[in-house]
Amino acid sequence: MTAGAALDVVELAAGVVLAGAVLALWRKDLRALISVLALQGAALASLAAVLAVGDGDVGLGVVAGVVLVTKGLVIPGLLTRVVRADPGSRETAPLVNVPASLVAAAVLVVLSYLVAGRLTALFPDPLTRLVPLGLATVLVGVFVLVTRRKAVSQIVGLLLVDNGVALVAFLLTAGVPLLVELGTSLDVLLVVVVLQVLATTMRARFGHVDLDQLRELHD
Amino acid sequence: MSTTAYLVGLGAAGAAALLGAILPARRRLFGAALLSAAACLAALAGAGRVLVSGHPFSLHTAQVLPLTGVDLSLDPLGALFVATTAVVGLAAACYSVGYGAHATPSRTATAALPAFLATLLLVPAAASVATFMVAWELMALTSLLALLTEHRRRPETRDAAQWYAAMTHVGAAAILLGLVLLATHAGGQTFSAIAAHRGRRSVPLTSAVFVLTLLGFASKAGAVPLHVWLPRAHPEAPSPISALMSGAMVNLGIYGILRVGEDLLGGGQLWWWLLVAALGVVSAVFGALHAAASTDTKRLLAYSTVDNVGLVLVGVGAAGALAAGGERLLAGLVLLAALFHLVNHALFKGCLFLGAGALQHAAGTRDLDRLGGLARKMPATAVLFAVGALSISALPGLNGFASEWLLLQGLLHGFASHSATTEAALLSGVAALAITGGLTATAFVKALGVGFLGQPRTEGARGAREVGPSMLAGMALLAGGCVVLGVVPGVALPVLDRAAAAGLPGGAPSALRVGLGLDLASLHGAIEPVLLVTGLLAGILVIWGALRLAPRHAELRRPRRAEAWGCGRELQTARMEITATSFAEPLQRVFADVLRPDHDLEVTHAAESRYFPEAISFHQRVDDAIERVxxxxxxxxxxxxxxxxxxxxxxxxxxxxxxxxxxxxxxxxxxx
Incomplete structure (x- = not known):
């Protein structure tokens, strides 16, 4: 693979990650959200694989495999089990409606480009130029956390943040050490499992998984 | 040598706190108290050496606090405060063995006293802004912990602790702001670096620093209007802690004012010290008035602390004002008198708080209206409490008289200072001294007469028994100090002179001649308490002998015994005696505008006729008007x-x- 083609793949993968985050804001169907996550996982894995091939780094190659398995397969699979228990569940009434969310996402992308300018100026390089995409993914992920009501949407928001962080890490450090990636992947997996259990329990106890109706717990 | 002794003292106090926390319940109290007492003795030795030799010590270690390290230095001014704290701490540690023995003392309660003591010993030795603030805040924390130790048994403690925490927090914030402001403009955060830059700072800056730190230190010292925590916290704290708070912690507020105003800022403006003196006058009068009106023993003592701190502030303010006007001799004399009074206050107030604790311990209440007749049940406590009460009322032959006499002399001699504002401040100081003298005497005649004489008013007072030897020893130590400093005040003067000279920038010439009594060499005025006491005792002896020898009528020969404060009646019940409330009533009436007592009188009439009341109930509260407004x-x-x-x-x-x-x-x- 030539260097030019490798860069094209990396740029495409980074673009897919951000596009996935924006898609997550747009789609209300929870199943669609999960496929978005799987897509992002695959994009991240391919990005890592391309970088590994370019550098001849075996460790990074293993990381790519781990990312593909956890983010591309296991986590979406776990989430699908949650959604399957409650078919037809949709993010019906987000706190900020879809058009406004998309406008906000645009603003966040612009903001992350403005902020990342300083980072990229430190080491101008084709890879670091893509860092704003990762930052924007993080911000959109937090935005999903803030504005979406369903427990599954919250998990998706959290995973978007995690994917954005992973993207930035791949781009800036030219490969995360295997140990670190393994650790974070396990952490995320654990969080998803815990949230899955929580969501299931919530449905069993309250008959819904709408976090906004939990505020009686406050007093 | 002095460094080692002082550090051993600090370490031993820390170790005592640790022992109090880990020893098994039976040995806990004794072990912690023993080690605390040893800590006090070591610190006293270290501070005493600095005071006697006049050579300060200082040390720096980078290991303890990150970034800044710890700077410690003890000059004679700081050493005086360390020594005073050590004496009160020794008595309190001794006393705490008996005080805590009736119930299994908790780990926190046992550890809190030595920890508080350690921080009290640390503050006067702090020699940089960072060290000082850390020590100051540790002192606030440990005292709060010590105050809260009885919160399970008495929920009202929590309210007092909240007041105290809020006041001390605001004060610490003000001090921090002031000292940081000072340090940023002085090119260093050690006190020596700041003091070296004395002359090179603008007046608005130094004034802002002084006012900010004064705010914080006055709230710790309990000066009106920042005194509101005192009458709450002192009564609610366990008695050894009250004694330490009132006898040692409050002093450190004065120390802070002197350290920052005189040492770090170099004296500064006249109006700073007039402000201090004004605070002092208001505190003295307000505190004495409330003390005279209080019926709760410890509340009375707390207000009396406000009063005495006020007198010390009058002295400090007058000394600063005189020094600003160039009167160095007089400034040194007045500051010496103020420091002397501060030491004396620590002794007699410590003794009185321990005595009040003994009362509460024995009779189960602090309310004077429910006590009475305790002189018979607890004669030793009564005598020791009486020594404290007579000292604080400034009776000749005891230490309160010596320091108040010196203060009065200093203020009166200052009238030749040719500055109208200073003279006005001195005059109001003299007036405050006079009026508080009278009011304090009233308050303590009330405490002694109603509490200890007459007949017991309640079952609790009737069943009171003398407290244990360790508690008596604690009180006796402080009462003994009162007597010694009262009869031969001259022994303390060289030491105090050194401390006062260290407290004024550039030192001060000594106005006193060395001797047993007080002799203002160049200023005309001398008093010899030894002769006074000897004369007084001789007079009493002569009168007693004359009465024995003189021929008397047969009727006079037959002795008839009656209770003191019983009005000599044949038939006397406790209900007929004067109560603390009624004793204070005339004063309350005169000062009703300041005290604003709330009365609540309810008369239930008989059904047959309105001329025959069936029951009368009377409630009275004297709230703090400043607190309310x-x-x-x-x-x-x-x-x-x-x-x-x-x-x-x-x-x-x-x-x-x-x-x-x-x-x-x-x-x-x-x-x-």
Missing amino acids: AYGPVIAAVAWWGRLARRVPNGSVHRYLAFGFAALVLILVVLA
């Missing part, structure tokens, strides 16, 4: 703000997340 609106405003703030977190996860998100975006926007 000045603090009420502030507390209401803070409560309103708190209610407003509670609406923000409504329990919605999304709202909390949105706060974080908004903050993140805001930071990014600022960065971009």
